[in-house]
Structures are given as C-alpha cells and as structure tokens.
Amino acid sequence: MEPDTRLLFMEEALIEARAAGRRGDLAVGAVVVAGKRIVGRGGNEATSSGDPTAHAEVVALRDFARRMPDANSVAATMFTTFEPCPMCLGACLLMRLETVVVGGRRRADDRAWGDYRPELLAVMSAAGGPRLQVRQGPLADECLITRGPARPADPGAEVRR
Ligand SMILES: [Zn+2]
Numbered sequence: 001m002e003p004d005t006r007l008l009f010m011e012e013a014l015i016e017a018r019a020a021g022r023r024g025d026l027a028v029g030a031v032v033v034a035g036k037r038i039v040g041r042g043g044n045e046a047t048s049s050g051d052p053t054a055h056a057e058v059v060a061l062r063d064f065a066r067r068m069p070d071a072n073s074v075a076a077t078m079f080t081t082f083e084p085c086p087m088c089l090g091a092c093l094l095m096r097l098e099t100v101v102v103g104g105r106r107r108a109d110d111r112a113w114g115d116y117r118p119e120l121l122a123v124m125s126a127a128g129g130p131r132l133q134v135r136q137g138p139l140a141d142e143c144l145i146t147r148g149p150a151r152p153a154d155p156g157a158e159v160r161r
Contacts, residue, residue, distance in 0.1 A: 001077065003138070009033055009079040010103055010139045016043035016056065017081045017146050023048045027146050030060035030080040032097070039076065040064025056080060057088035061095050072096055079103075081143040089118045092132060093125050099133040103143030 009031055016029025020043030032040035042059030046052050057080050065071045078092060081103040092100055100118065122132040 005036065006079070006101060007138045009038070009077075010081070010101070010137050010143070012038060012041065013056075013079045013081045013103065014139065014142065014146060016041055016060075017143070020044045020056065021146065021148075027148060028056040028080070028082045030056040030078055032060050032064040032076050032078050034068075034074045034076040039067055039071075039074070053087065055085065055088050056082075057084050058091050061091050064095070077101060079137060081139075082147050084118050086113060086116055086121060089121050089132075090125075093122070097132060098130075099135060101135050101137035103137050103140050104147055105136075105140065105144075 012031045013029040016031065017027045018029070020029060021027030023043075023045070025044040025047045027044070029043040030041065031038050040060045040063040042056055042063050044056045045054040045059055057078060060078065060080075061071075064076065068074055072095060076095070076097050077099040078097055079101045080088075083102045083105050084092065084100060089100070100122075102118065106112070118134045122134050125132070
C-alpha cells in the first residue's frame with residue numbers, strides 16, 4: 001500500500017479516535033480497508049457503552065462483519081491509532097486480517113500487558129499458516145497525542161510488576 005494511501009486511512013482512523021474522545025471514551029479509532037475502500041470503522045466505546053470489550057478495533061471489526069458477510073475470507077488491513085491489546089489482536093487473527101497498521105505505541109515502561117507485543121502474538125498464532133503482519137504506520141505522534149495518557153479504566157492500566 002502506497003505511503004499516501006496509508007496516511008489517508010490513518011487519518012480516517014484518527015477521525016474515529018477524536019469522536020471517541022468527544023464521547024468520553026479513550027480516544028482510539030480504527031478502520032478496516034479492503035480493495036482500497038473502508039469496509040469497517042469504529043472508535044472505542046468501552047466507557048460510553050459500558051462494554052469493556054468495545055475497543056476501537058473490535059467495534060471496527062464488528063462493523064466490517066456486518067457490512068460483509070464473507071468478511072472472514074476478504075483480504076483486509078486494519079489501521080488503528082494505538083497498538084492493539086491482546087483481545088483486539090486476537091479478534092484480528094480470528095477475522096483473518098492480512099495486516100494491522102499501528103499508529104501510536106506503548107512506551108517501553110508501560111507494563112500494562114507485561115511483555116506482550118502485537119508482533120509476538122501474531123508470530124505465536126501463525127501455526128504454520130499465513131502470519132498476520134503488524135506494521136508501523138504513519139502519524140504515530142498525532143495518534144499518541146490524540147489518545148492521551150492511559151486512564152484507570154484501561155484494562156491493566158493499574159497493573160505494575
Ligand atoms: Zn483492545
């Protein structure tokens with residue numbers, strides 16, 4: 001995917017992130033792209049909906065599945081403004097996405113998920129099949145600024161080793 005196209009899709013994910021922030025949710029957004037077209041989108045709704053699993057990536061994947069009954073067999077890429085947690089990366093694997101493009105990253109001292117990194121889970125889950133690719137995307141700084149610091153409602157945000 002060309003750099004300009006990646007920029008465009010990350011900007012769309014940021015639109016979802018800002019909408020989430022305005023709702024009072026953690027400002028993270030995601031879009032799912034297939035055939036250079038957005039086929040799913042969403043922002044974090046965990047606080048506003050009271051559903052702790054309503055992370056941006058899951059909301060976007062649910063939208064993708066609603067729009068495309070054969071979503072599971074469509075070659076698709078997710079753009080997310082913050083690196084997916086293990087639940088969300090698991091959902092990307094279940095949906096058989098080809099690639100996840102990540103904006104902001106956890107700081108090295110953020111131990112909320114221990115040694116977890118999306119690249120590691122993708123490798124562990126490959127099991128001889130095609131591996132989900134995790135790529136660094138554009139606008140990382142803007143994605144981080146938009147999200148802001150983790151809130152206590154973040155899963156594991158209070159966990160320290
Ligand atoms: Zn998540």
